[in-house]
Amino acid sequence: MYSIDEYKNLTSKYGPFASWAIWNYxxxxxxxxxxQNFDKLHSKFIFLGLNISRPLTNNPWSNFHGGRHDRKLKxxxxxxxLRGSYMTDIFKGIDEPQSNKFKNLLTDKIIRKNVEQFxxxxxxxxxNDNAQFIILGTPTSLLAQCFNNYFKQEYxxxxxxxxxxxxxxxxxxxxxxxxxxxxxxxQNFDxxxxKYKLSNII
Numbered sequence: 001m002y003s004i005d006e007y008k009n010l011t012s013k014y015g016p017f018a019s020w021a022i023w024n025y026x027x028x029x030x031x032x033x034x035x036q037n038f039d040k041l042h043s044k045f046i047f048l049g050l051n052i053s054r055p056l057t058n059n060p061w062s063n064f065h066g067g068r069h070d071r072k073l074k075x076x077x078x079x080x081x082l083r084g085s086y087m088t089d090i091f092k093g094i095d096e097p098q099s100n101k102f103k104n105l106l107t108d109k110i111i112r113k114n115v116e117q118f119x120x121x122x123x124x125x126x127x128n129d130n131a132q133f134i135i136l137g138t139p140t141s142l143l144a145q146c147f148n149n150y151f152k153q154e155y156x157x158x159x160x161x162x163x164x165x166x167x168x169x170x171x172x173x174x175x176x177x178x179x180x181x182x183x184x185x186x187q188n189f190d191x192x193x194x195k196y197k198l199s200n201i202i
Contacts, residue, residue, distance in 0.1 A: 015060025018088035029066025053097035
């Protein structure tokens with residue numbers, strides 16, 4: 001948990017790049033709900049992406065909110081211990097959806113700059129050794145390669161790898177259940193979806 005001053009500081013520093021695993025049930029893109037629930041935020045789990053695939057809105061914490069596949073994150077996180085988890089990309093400010101093109105943009109200077117920023121970011125959200133990194137990619141993905149080669153040296157935390165939520169070969173149910181299984185979350189996907197439908201919020 002964070003004090004109001006700590007939260008304001010985090011918003012100022014990382015609001016344009018990162019987010020938290022809290023979604024408005026009726027409007028997926030509404031990141032303002034995070035302000036209303038700042039007392040629920042934590043760094044027990046840190047979801048990691050590679051970089052943004054599209055320009056973000058001017059609203060703070062808009063990453064991971066309102067994208068084409070972000071509903072899977074909402075289903076997976078919004079009603080269990082993952083709610084309020086921190087979410088960020090290891091490379092900031094590079095808008096490129098194609099990993100091959102993105103890889104060609106990386107220079108030693110860009111890598112070094114982002115590693116330093118990531119370490120400050122983790123310190124600011126008050127990560128500890130019990131926190132778990134959730135890599136939104138397989139162990140062979142570019143994200144995992146970059147994280148393991150450049151970023152993880154400072155950390156002894158558990159790392160969990162899971163398919164990116166845009167992975168087209170998995171249904172919503174398969175993707176969510178796969179993540180829950182890795183995190184020992186006992187939740188029924190069908191009942192979760194039913195609740196959304198009954199509330200007219202899906």
